[in-house]
Every structure is written in structure tokens, then in C-alpha cells.
Amino acid sequence: MRILVISDIHANLTAFETVLKDCRGEWDFVWCLGDVVGYGPDPNECVERLQELPMLCLAGNHDWAALERLDVRTFNPDARRAAEWTRDTLTPENTRFLEDLPVTFVIGEYTLVHASPREPIWEYILEPAIAAINFLHFDTPYCLVGHTHQPVIYSEVNGSGEARTDAPRYFNWHALNGNRQIINPGSIGQPRDQNPDAAYAILDLERGLFEHRRIPYDIRDVQGRMREYRLPERLVTRLEHGV
Ligand SMILES: [Zn+2]
Structure with a gap:
């Protein structure tokens, strides 16, 4: 079975559709690691498109913000x-979909969370020291996270209490060889690693292989809708810079 692993769509239907088209026929099921909405102009469209797919989806901090489950005064003014x-903008039906999303999911050898196993909604795993601490907070060999919008692989260095960082090698299979790993597929709708292309990943469960991918999409198309809806200009321009 092959899984399409996605995260941080952030209401960017143009990027989402481009990813779905790019990997059509290559997967059986979708694991979505949260932040379906927030920042982008297409929250209803993205929630509805996601629900058309065979999938499971987790809650992210921006999904919770849309539900008023967290205080948006902690966000920067644009966010x-x-x-x-x-x-x-969300319809009552789509708000209900977000309300029902779980915070963590454990399936076979995989723990899924939006942010980190220690703090599933909030914590940013941006460095190996934080990854190392988080290896103590899940029991499976592998953990999939989103939230930072930066594709990466952290591997536990056995016995040392430390973690190693590996940058993704796009369109190359990465072996899940039993060493514990925390893997981030990157963000579909708002990449933040100086690369504006949409990020996603394919996971082959039987063969234990994970493949990071990047795909360009029509950024001007989504920017046009953001300006039409008067979303903050800084959120519009950051898409073309991948920051
Ligand atoms: Zn996010």
C-alpha cells in the first residue's frame, strides 16, 4: 500500500490540485498532517477536496484557530x-469537519501528529536537539510531522540521546531501515525553505520507503484570489519566495 503524505495545505487549492495531479494513480490512501486551512484563499474548497479522497487527517494549530479553539492574539497580525x-468564510459543515479532527494518530509503525509528539499542536521541530527530545515521546519506529513547512528527516542516533539531520533528496527513495526517524514531508500550500514549490511525499508501507517530492504550481493564480479577498499582502508575496 502506498500513502500520499501531505501537510499544511493552508487553503491553497491551486497547489493542492497540482500535487494531486502530479501523483495521480500512485497512492491508495492519504495521510494529512493538519493545517488544511489558514493563510490561503480557499478554505472551503480545500476541506471539500480533501474529503473526496480516501484519507485520515489530523488537526493543526491553524485549523484550531479557525475554530476559536486557541487565542489568535498569540498569532502575528497577518496570521x-x-x-x-x-x-x-468556512461553512458550518466544513467547520464541523475541522472540529472532529484528531490530534494524534498511531497506525502500525507510524505516529502521526501536526507539530511534535511532545506538543502535537504547537511545538516546532526545527533543530536536531528538539527532535532528540521528541524521540522520547512516541513509541513507534517512525513519526510523521508537519507544522514547520520544511521537509526534513531526523534520525535517532542510538544510545547517544542525539538526533541527526538529513535534508530530503527529492524523487529518491529514502529507506526506513528500522532506525527511529521523525520525518516532515514539507508544506503543500506555503513552503518556508526558500523553495516556493509545493512539497509532498509518497510512503510505500510494504517496502519501507519514503520519497520527498517538490512540484511547481501556478503561484500567481492563488495570489490573485488572495488579493481579491484582501488577505494581507505579506502573506501573498511570501508564496513566491518560499518563506
Ligand atoms: Zn502550518
Whole structure:
């Protein structure tokens, strides 16, 4: 069985559709690691498109912000404005979908969370020291996370209490060889690693292989809708820089 692993769609339907088209016929099921909405102009469309797929989906901090489950005053002003616009734009049905999303999911050898196993909604795993601590907070060999919008692989260095960082090698299979790993597929809708292309991954469960991928999409298309809806200009321009 092959899994399409995605995260941080962030209401960017153009990027989401481009990814789905790029990997059509290559997967059986979708694991979505949260932040379906927030920042982008297409929250309803992305929730509805996701629900058409065979999938499981986790809650992210921006999904919770749209539900007023967390205080958006902790967000920067642009993210806050986008969160309030998202909340006002979501239909009651799509809001209910977000309300029902779980925070963690354990399936076979994999633990799935949005942010980190220690703090599933909040913590950013941006460095190996934070990854090392998080290896103590899940029991399976592998953990899949999103939230930072940066594709990466952290591997536990046995017995040392440390973690090693590996940059993704796009379109190359990475072996899940039993060494414990925390893997981030990157973000579909708002990459933040100086690469504006949409990020996603394919996981082959039987063969224990994980493949990071990047695909360009029509950024101007989504930017046009963001300007039409008067979403903050800084959120519009950052898409073309991948920051
Ligand atoms: Zn996010």
C-alpha cells in the first residue's frame, strides 16, 4: 500500500490540485498532517477536496484557530487577520469537519501528529536537539510531522540521546531501515525553505520507503484570489519566495 503524505495545505487549492495531479494513480490512501486551512484563499474548497479522497487527517494549530479553539492574539497580525477571515468564510459543515479532527494518530509503525509528539499542536521541530527530545515521546519506529513547512528527516542516533539531520533528496527513495526517524514531508500550500514549490511525499508501507517530492504550481493564480479577498499582502508575496 502506498500513502500520499501531505501537510499544511493552508487553503491553497491551486497547489493542492497540482500535487494531486502530479501523483495521480500512485497512492491508495492519504495521510494529512493538519493545517488544511489558514493563510490561503480557499478554505472551503480545500476541506471539500480533501474529503473526496480516501484519507485520515489530523488537526493543526491553524485549523484550531479557525475554530476559536486557541487565542489568535498569540498569532502575528497577518496570521491573525487570515485566521479571522478563514473563520468567517468556512461553512458550518466544513467547520464541523475541522472540529472532529484528531490530534494524534498511531497506525502500525507510524505516529502521526501536526507539530511534535511532545506538543502535537504547537511545538516546532526545527533543530536536531528538539527532535532528540521528541524521540522520547512516541513509541513507534517512525513519526510523521508537519507544522514547520520544511521537509526534513531526523534520525535517532542510538544510545547517544542525539538526533541527526538529513535534508530530503527529492524523487529518491529514502529507506526506513528500522532506525527511529521523525520525518516532515514539507508544506503543500506555503513552503518556508526558500523553495516556493509545493512539497509532498509518497510512503510505500510494504517496502519501507519514503520519497520527498517538490512540484511547481501556478503561484500567481492563488495570489490573485488572495488579493481579491484582501488577505494581507505579506502573506501573498511570501508564496513566491518560499518563506
Ligand atoms: Zn502550518
